[in-house]
Amino acid sequence: MKNTLLIAIVFSFILAACTSAQPSTPPPAIDTGVQPGAWVIIPAGEFLMGQHDTEIMLDYDYQIMVTDVTNAEFAEYLNQALADGTLKINAGSDGSQQVVGYYPGDVFHAVKHEEEIAAGDWLHLTINEPALRLTYDGQSFMVKPGYENHPMVMVSWFGARGYCEYYGWGLPTEVEWEKAGRGSDGRPFPWGDTLDDTNANYYSSHDVLEKIVGGLGDTTPVGFYNGKTYDGFTTVDSRSPYGLYDMAGNVWQWLADIHEGTHYRHMAGGSKADYGYNLRIWTRNSAGPTYTSPNVGFRCVDR
């Protein structure tokens, strides 16, 4: 009996530990029917912000992307921006190739834990990162097959900001992002009051890619949770009241705000690697502006 238990434990451990860290095969190309690059207008007006429903007035209209920026969109931008000199490729201190771009710097307050963000070239992304869904042949960037309509990940705050500003847009502020994701009725999730596996891609949400890859799964294509059925997995149309997809789960989204006394940049929305409660619309994450992750992407606003 003792031996059986021991063997079972050891066997389970080995099985778990042998799971691949990265998908060994490309993900299936999934057509969600949702076109990246679409925009929606968020009208001026009051809405309830945060966990405790604070009334906030936004006195201007703005447009926001319906989906996260995809790998295909970002690859196209990289190729243009590298060609016209907006971005350049440098060698990192660890020998890696990095895409960098200019940032004018932040006001430094020397508060405890604050790091100075001075004017200069800052990291946008590191080439040849295994989790980057782009490849670079020395001339141009291309998207790894199957990831064309997945959200762009492994991009720093500088990289996300750089993309939006290149086209004359910007990253959303916390207020803009939350209003677009929540509407005006104080709901905790973009689609309503409760969360289940059919609404969003989060930790152990049993989506198609989680079944294929296992564990934390992978990003789902933008607009995946739109009411369609994929390989027997039925989703619920989980748009926000203004029609935005993926405002909860899949990838965290970089926000524009610079908070006095800290160099951290905030993110919102939760990701495929987080438990469901992190997908509540007011939940925030933060990291330094050079942080990149397979679980962080972005979308832009046009004010």
Added chain:
Amino acid sequence: MQAIQQRFFYLFRSTKGLILVAIAMISLVTAVFGMLSGPMAEFGVRDVVVRLLHMQLIEAEREARIITLYHSIAMAVVSIEVYFITEFLKMKPRQHATINATITVGYLSVMIFGLLFGYFGHNWIFHGLFISGQVLVFFSGLMLAVALWPWKPEARTADKAYSHLGNTSNGKALSLERVAFFTMAVATLGSAIFGAIPGSYFGNGFEAFLAEDLIRVPEKTLLEDSIIGHLHIMLTLIAIALALLVGRWLDYKGMLHKLSMPLMIFGTIVVSLGAWSVVIFPWAHTIIYVGSVFVLLAALFLVIFGFSKLIRTRLAEQGIQKAGFWRGFKALLHDPLKFGMLWQMVFMNFTVSGIGIFMAVKLDEIFRVWPWREERIVLTGHWHILSGLIATIILFLYADYTGLKGRLRQWFGWLVILFSDLAFGSVTVFAIKRLFVSETDQQPLVNATMLLADIGLATVLVVLAVLMVWRLVDLFKRKGKWAKEFEETRLQ
């Protein structure tokens, strides 16, 4: 009718019965509410439990619900410690009975009505009873502090083997162990107020938050700082109380005792003042570190004494005068309950204190480079492990106190030691995984550590459930173990 009355008296009038009830209540709460998160949520058990029990879980209230749950469990844990204190330390029988009765009504009110309020719709009468339960627990703490007053004649010591001040020959020396208990009780009362004030403020507006969600806010308000200080110092004081109780149970005395008690008293005062001063000084951490060093040293001396006593006792039982390393080591491991109480304190240094110190030293260099959610995992893992270790030490103390014998003692002790440490060790590795693997490559490590943690925790919970079912079945026997324990209480 008499049979029911006898059992009721056993459960609510004897120390062993009271502790059994509190452990059973915590086990029940853990069993039910543990289904709402972690692997149980992943397996879909959460949804079934919510549906079956008609829970009403509003997303915006998650933090408030969790705070209610923490307090429900914490009050029961504090009650168990108080039961042990009133049993182990000399005090008037009337004080003993009044303190136990008050705290029992208090923690049961907190637990039952707090959880009903938090998880099953908001009945405001329940909320009132939840608050009044906490008031009763606080009031019993006041009575305990009075009962522990070390300068009264009956609390003084005549035994010079114990840490003391003054002359033992006339039996009027001040017992420093008693002072340590008293200091801990007073510090706990002050720390409870320290949390109650901001609790009332935030509770009034229902703006509940978890302290770990404030970590990267550069400027916190005084009340937010107060909450952070409160939760840290309460857990510290619960651990200090437990270390003192284990010392009393093992009859801690001699030179190390004489060193330990002043350190414990001074450490308790300094660490409490440090935690309270977070609302005044930005460098309050330094005071806390200094106090912690004294407390940890005191605990270290207790462990050295305890290990040495375990070895000596066992070798004496075997009639061995002089033993080599392996014989001594075997003797140390002979009694898993007594060894477990002390070993978990040592293990705490690897999984809690060590990680905490490392985090403090390398905060900006390592931990603040990670995303906030990763840092948060380390923090929540840190204090969940500390709470878990405290729970296991209480279980060892209870099992030893009730005289668990033979193979049951061995199985219970070793299963809890091995599997709890497996779980806590795995959670520690999981929490600091970014030190070893990148986010991209973490999956195998996440899988392995989560699996081991689940195996460890599940085994400990099953062992606990077996113990509880055994004691429940025993209550149905006319001359069960309960009857013997009750008879002992009556004789006392």
